[in-house]
Amino acid sequence: MKRLLVAILIVCMASAMVFAQGGEEKPAEKVSMNIQHNLPQTETWQVGFEYIRAEMMKRYPEQIDSKIYPNGQLANNNWATIFEQTQENVVQMACESQVTLASLVPELFALSTPFMFEDMQHVLRFMAEKPSFVDDWFAKLETKNLKVIAYWPRAPRQLLNSVRPIIVPKDIEGMRFRVPAMDLFVTTFQAMKANPVPLPSGEIYTAMQLGTVSGEDNALSTQYSTRTYEQGKYINVWNYMGDGVLVVVNKDWFDGLSAGFQKDLLEVAAASTEVVLKSTIEREKIARDAMGKAGIQFTDFTAEMKEPWRALMGPAYDAIKKTIGAAAWDELVRVADATR
Numbered sequence: 153m154k155r156l157l158v159a160i161l162i163v164c165m166a167s168a169m170v171f172a173q174g175g176e177e178k179p180a181e182k183v184s185m186n187i188q189h190n191l192p193q194t195e196t197w198q199v200g201f202e203y204i205r206a207e208m209m210k211r212y213p214e215q216i217d218s219k220i221y222p223n224g225q226l227a228n229n230n231w232a233t234i235f236e237q238t239q240e241n242v243v244q245m246a247c248e249s250q251v252t253l254a255s256l257v258p259e260l261f262a263l264s265t266p267f268m269f270e271d272m273q274h275v276l277r278f279m280a281e282k283p284s285f286v287d288d289w290f291a292k293l294e295t296k297n298l299k300v301i302a303y304w305p306r307a308p309r310q311l312l313n314s315v316r317p318i319i320v321p322k323d324i325e326g327m328r329f330r331v332p333a334m335d336l337f338v339t340t341f342q343a344m345k346a347n348p349v350p351l352p353s354g355e356i357y358t359a360m361q362l363g364t365v366s367g368e369d370n371a372l373s374t375q376y377s378t379r380t381y382e383q384g385k386y387i388n389v390w391n392y393m394g395d396g397v398l399v400v401v402n403k404d405w406f407d408g409l410s411a412g413f414q415k416d417l418l419e420v421a422a423a424s425t426e427v428v429l430k431s432t433i434e435r436e437k438i439a440r441d442a443m444g445k446a447g448i449q450f451t452d453f454t455a456e457m458k459e460p461w462r463a464l465m466g467p468a469y470d471a472i473k474k475t476i477g478a479a480a481w482d483e484l485v486r487v488a489d490a491t492r
Contacts, residue, residue: 269394302399302421308391313367376439390453
């Protein structure tokens with residue numbers, strides 16, 4: 153009986169202490185996790201962000217306040233504004249191609265070195281090695297209040313044209329191709345002895361229709377969704393330039409999160425890479441099947457077929473080496489070869 157009374161007294165004392173401290177434990181503070189990207193809701197970036205949002209809300213159902221804004225809804229579809237809004241914490245998360253973000257950190261162009269990577273899986277194997285020089289480039293984004301939390305694959309760039317099959321370098325000489333208005337693309341096509349014509353993406357269809365250019369380089373799914381293939385006939389599937397997407401968050405926002413929330417977000421973001429890869433592969437297959445039925449002729453390049461083209465890339469490689477430094481260039485080549 154005495155032991156029972158002691159036990160009751162302990163329980164009563166514990167209850168009194170909880171009451172004195174305000175009753176129940178204070179609920180966790182709400183976390184705003186709003187997301188913006190520059191592609192339509194039907195594209196893979198939406199798929200990746202929906203995965204991150206859903207998984208985090210499973211873990212923190214009462215804590216997260218989150219919405220996804222596709223098509224750059226808050227930024228008039230302007231990628232630069234999207235990143236300004238992420239830096240300013242208008243939204244907390246965004247993404248963009250490494251080629252685009254190279255305007256902020258020029259070294260990122262090296263991750264799209266022509267004829268360096270075989271396919272998306274090769275790029276991901278390379279990134280899985282966590283090269284220190286890549287970490288250094290990502291750290292430069294942190295000085296701009298942007299922290300990289302994931303690296304997503306993006307479909308490699310292929311070559312569409314309306315004139316003839318392009319197999320060996322002499323086949324492309326003198327032909328005019330639309331390219332993005334970036335030095336890497338201009339230098340690459342000049343090295344091939346083609347004539348690069350920098351144009352906005354919205355002008356590609358009309359430029360091909362009018363004969364201003366003979367073709368363009370882009371992912372199959374992009375050529376399909378923008379319907380530029382309607383003005384072409386031949387496509388090189390040669391993965392000549394790899395691409396990737398950096399998922400970034402506002403660094404100050406991230407640093408203010410609890411350690412547990414940070415850990416969970418990084419885990420979920422890493423897992424989203426496989427989700428995006430699967431979605432991208434599916435979309436590339438749908439695009440190829442549809443364009444094949446429309447009469448497009450595809451040439452699938454082997455590693456041996458790429459060698460004569462790689463041999464022409466000296467000017468592009470020299471430009472990249474100058475940007476990143478000789479030591480980083482040597483390490484880039486070494487890790488790319490080791491993960492081939």
